[in-house]
Amino acid sequence: MPSPEELDASFALKSIARNISLKSSLQRMPTVYSVLWSAAQRFVTGETRQEGIDTAKVLASLGYDICLAYVGENTATEQACQAALDEFVALSQAIETASLPKGTTISFDLSHLGLAVSQSLALDHFHHLAQETKGRGICLMVDMEESDKLEAILEVYQQVAARHQHVGITLSAHLYRTPQDLEALMHLPGKIRLVKGAYQEPEERAMKRGETLDERFLSLVEAAISTQHPLSIATHDQHLLQEIERRKLLAVAHVEVEMLYGVRPDLLKQMKQAGYQTLLFLPYGREWYLYLCHRLAEYPPNLYRALADCAQPSRTQQPSSDYF
Numbered sequence: 001m002p003s004p005e006e007l008d009a010s011f012a013l014k015s016i017a018r019n020i021s022l023k024s025s026l027q028r029m030p031t032v033y034s035v036l037w038s039a040a041q042r043f044v045t046g047e048t049r050q051e052g053i054d055t056a057k058v059l060a061s062l063g064y065d066i067c068l069a070y071v072g073e074n075t076a077t078e079q080a081c082q083a084a085l086d087e088f089v090a091l092s093q094a095i096e097t098a099s100l101p102k103g104t105t106i107s108f109d110l111s112h113l114g115l116a117v118s119q120s121l122a123l124d125h126f127h128h129l130a131q132e133t134k135g136r137g138i139c140l141m142v143d144m145e146e147s148d149k150l151e152a153i154l155e156v157y158q159q160v161a162a163r164h165q166h167v168g169i170t171l172s173a174h175l176y177r178t179p180q181d182l183e184a185l186m187h188l189p190g191k192i193r194l195v196k197g198a199y200q201e202p203e204e205r206a207m208k209r210g211e212t213l214d215e216r217f218l219s220l221v222e223a224a225i226s227t228q229h230p231l232s233i234a235t236h237d238q239h240l241l242q243e244i245e246r247r248k249l250l251a252v253a254h255v256e257v258e259m260l261y262g263v264r265p266d267l268l269k270q271m272k273q274a275g276y277q278t279l280l281f282l283p284y285g286r287e288w289y290l291y292l293c294h295r296l297a298e299y300p301p302n303l304y305r306a307l308a309d310c311a312q313p314s315r316t317q318q319p320s321s322d323y324f
């Protein structure tokens, strides 16, 4: 269990993560950006699409399935949302050109594509991306954002998923409403990615990390598997994965274990060697601020590593040799 000091640090980091003006200042301060980038590189494959693709090729050749993500969220103008859509389309072309395996996934926040401007813009852009990726054998995965956006995200997803089988959605186990959302979404064919939940939420909406959340996570896994619904179990929690394995819920068709780049590579490799389907989430791009805050918040010892990385940038050697 994290110490009280680590919990305070985690809470503070998640609050800092929500500060949009800090995020945009960072983009405008090259010196600060480059110092923090040294820490972010532990979790982000690079600033460019090509760096994401190059890392994907290496890791795919080792037998991991790949999920690429162009990071960003809360895009505020129509023009910037169009630029984000163009990047996702270019990414889907690059995946094809690089001959990454069929079934490679692209993950994205709907607020990166248009939801912060209007629901209809997000819908249009998501439809466009779904058309674009379908013929290429690429899957799409909608990330989950703060619960204030949940209703809008579900509405947009349901409209697109009713027409396209290759789109899936992330659900956060920590929200009290998730069992009902899971039940409703299992009527659609799209894969469900189950996570604990990264965002700081009001306590009437979400439970904290701990045994109750782990029990909830397990029961959601069981519910999805009981209907043979495609499921990505997205966690680095070794005890939870051991319990899922003990209940024989891993060696099941359409079930995979998914982890974030740079987090517990040893554990994902172990899962792959045990014969389970393993998927690796590879983010790239320049808008890694929120993403980095979350990675530090959910495991506060990462703060020490981040400090050392900032002081000595050449330390960060990625991909970690633990994947090989």
Ligand code: FAD
Pocket: 142, 143, 144, 145, 170, 172, 195, 196, 197, 198, 199, 209, 234, 235, 236, 237, 238, 258, 259, 260, 263, 264, 281, 294, 295, 296, 298, 299, 302
């Ligand atoms: P925790 O209980 O947080 O951690 C359990 C153990 O895992 C820790 O004790 C530690 O040993 C290890 N660990 C966890 N995180 C780290 C870390 N950063 N560095 C080192 N060790 C760590 N959240 C969303 O809100 N929306 C999303 O769309 C979303 N997509 C995700 C996609 C994938 C593929 C994954 C794996 C996670 C995603 N998350 C998302 C994040 C998720 O909600 C959790 O915040 C994150 O996975 C940490 O929770 P955990 O399940 O690993 O367990």
